[in-house]
Amino acid sequence: xxxxxxxxxxxxxxxxxxxxxxxxxxxxxxxxxxxxxxxxxxxxxxxxxxxxxxxxxxxxxxxxxxxxx
Amino acid sequence: xxxxxxxxxxxxxxxxxxxxxxxxxxxxxxxxxxxxxxxxxxxxxxxxxxxxxxxxxxxxxxxxxxxxxxxxxxxxxxxxxxxxxxxxxxxxxxxxxxxxxxxxxxxxxxxxxxxxxxxxxxxxxxxxxxxxxxxxxxxxxxxxxxxxxxxxxxxxxxxxxxxxxxxxxxxxxxxxxxxxxxxxxxxxxxxxxxxxxxxxxxxxxxxxxxxxxxxxxxxxxxxxxxxxxxxxxxxxxxxxxxxxxxxxxxxxxxxxxxxxxxxxxxxxxxxxxxxxxxxxxxxxxxxxxxxxxxxxxxxxxxxxxxxxxxxxxxxxxxxxxxxxxxxxxxxxxxxxxxxxxxxxxxxxxxxxxxxxxxxxxxxxxxxxxxx
Numbered sequence: 151x152x153x154x155x156x157x158x159x160x161x162x163x164x165x166x167x168x169x170x171x172x173x174x175x176x177x178x179x180x181x182x183x184x185x186x187x188x189x190x191x192x193x194x195x196x197x198x199x200x201x202x203x204x205x206x207x208x209x210x211x212x213x214x215x216x217x218x219x
Numbered sequence: 220x221x222x223x224x225x226x227x228x229x230x231x232x233x234x235x236x237x238x239x240x241x242x243x244x245x246x247x248x249x250x251x252x253x254x255x256x257x258x259x260x261x262x263x264x265x266x267x268x269x270x271x272x273x274x275x276x277x278x279x280x281x282x283x284x285x286x287x288x289x290x291x292x293x294x295x296x297x298x299x300x301x302x303x304x305x306x307x308x309x310x311x312x313x314x315x316x317x318x319x320x321x322x323x324x325x326x327x328x329x330x331x332x333x334x335x336x337x338x339x340x341x342x343x344x345x346x347x348x349x350x351x352x353x354x355x356x357x358x359x360x361x362x363x364x365x366x367x368x369x370x371x372x373x374x375x376x377x378x379x380x381x382x383x384x385x386x387x388x389x390x391x392x393x394x395x396x397x398x399x400x401x402x403x404x405x406x407x408x409x410x411x412x413x414x415x416x417x418x419x420x421x422x423x424x425x426x427x428x429x430x431x432x433x434x435x436x437x438x439x440x441x442x443x444x445x446x447x448x449x450x451x452x453x454x455x456x457x458x459x460x461x462x463x464x465x466x467x468x469x470x471x472x473x474x475x476x477x478x479x480x481x482x483x484x485x486x487x488x489x490x491x492x493x494x495x496x497x498x499x500x501x502x503x504x505x506x507x508x509x510x511x512x513x514x515x516x517x518x519x520x521x522x523x524x525x526x527x528x529x530x531x532x533x534x535x536x537x538x539x540x541x542x543x544x545x546x547x548x549x550x551x552x553x554x555x556x557x558x559x560x561x562x563x564x565x566x567x568x569x570x571x572x573x574x575x576x577x578x579x580x581x582x583x584x585x586x587x588x589x590x
Binding site: 152154155156158159160161162163164165166167168169170171172173174175176177178179181183190191197198199200201202203204205206207209211212213214 | 221230231246253268269279281283291294298587
């Protein structure tokens with residue numbers, strides 16, 4: 151596999167993800183950016199903290215190990 | 220906007236200038252390598268992008284690389300959890316002054332009952348408590364004071380009760396009166412009293428109110444003084460709890476990385492990329508340097524017109540900035556972003572962005588430089 155292709159692949163996917171575009175690859179899955187709202191978190195010691203919002207990359211798999219693609 | 224496989228192939232062809240058939244075969248081979256490596260229990264990492272692996276349930280998972288996480292979440296970078304409700308430290312209250320809350324509020328309840336009865340107090344009741352019930356004496360530290368006042372007016376009080384006839388059994392059967400204090404209180408309400416009998420009682424009332432106010436003030440001031448320490452301790456605890464979470468993420472990613480060095484198709488090229496940034500090619504001013512295009516830049520304008528973007532970039536360049544124009548597709552529409560500077564990290568870019576003249580110091584965002 152050519153390194154030129156690998157570099158281009160990660161650059162293109164990164165650019166599309168950064169632009170909040172959903173990338174769907176047949177046979178693999180789907181990449182998308184999901185916004186997580188701020189949430190309250192309760193620690194084991196009883197303290198409560200407000201967790202900040204975040205934009206995260208989520209991957210929805212299209213295959214399972216048992217399915218063998 | 221959704222990018223499917225065909226659109227991705229087009230973008231890759233545009234990016235690499237390779238044949239479409241070759242791109243498709245390379246892409247299929249990459250997908251095959253990801254799945255086959257994962258099925259063999261190994262993780263495959265594309266450096267700078269992320270890690271593919273199968274989890275315990277047999278689902279293919281993807282962990283984005285730290286660079287990608289930071290780029291995607293740059294708007295909220297640096298935001299820390301904020302503690303909302305620090306719990307009260309009850310141990311300090313227990314170790315405070317030996318003031319019994321029960322005594323205080325028990326007396327206060329009596330005083331409230333007295334005030335409700337419009338200042339009319341059955342001193343017989345206090346006498347009975349003093350003489351016959353040692354437990355009540357312990358509960359009321361001011362019973363001895365009341366005893367003196369009550370003894371001087373006891374005879375007169377009994378006569379007045381007999382005159383009214385509303386509580387004939389109170390003075391004659393003192394023990395039954397002790398067992399039923401509520402009845403005595405109700406009967407006391409009906410007894411006529413002279414205003415002269417209130418003076419010692421009112422003094423006791425004022426003293427008790429003073430004690431209650433002082434005790435309340437003590438607790439309020441004590442809580443106020445301890446509040447900053449509690450919030451400071453709380454903030455420290457939140458901050459100290461954060462690093463382990465990050466450390467755990469690092470660990471989960473480090474272990475597969477060792478496997479990836481076998482699977483990664485381009486380890487040599489990555490190391491070559493890492494060696495090039497030794498030259499000081501980053502900065503806000505001067506000319507664009509190709510070696511600095513692997514970093515970040517400060518976007519100042521995002522325009523629909525490419526000519527207008529180039530015009531603004533030219534003006535910025537005349538002012539001495541390293542300016543550039545990058546085209547992007549956002550929601551299916553082409554935009555042209557005018558940016559300045561080349562920086563090795565997001566934090567460096569943010570630091571320089573804060574020093575830009577208004578309004579650029581507040582109206583900007585950081586993005587990775589793309590060719």
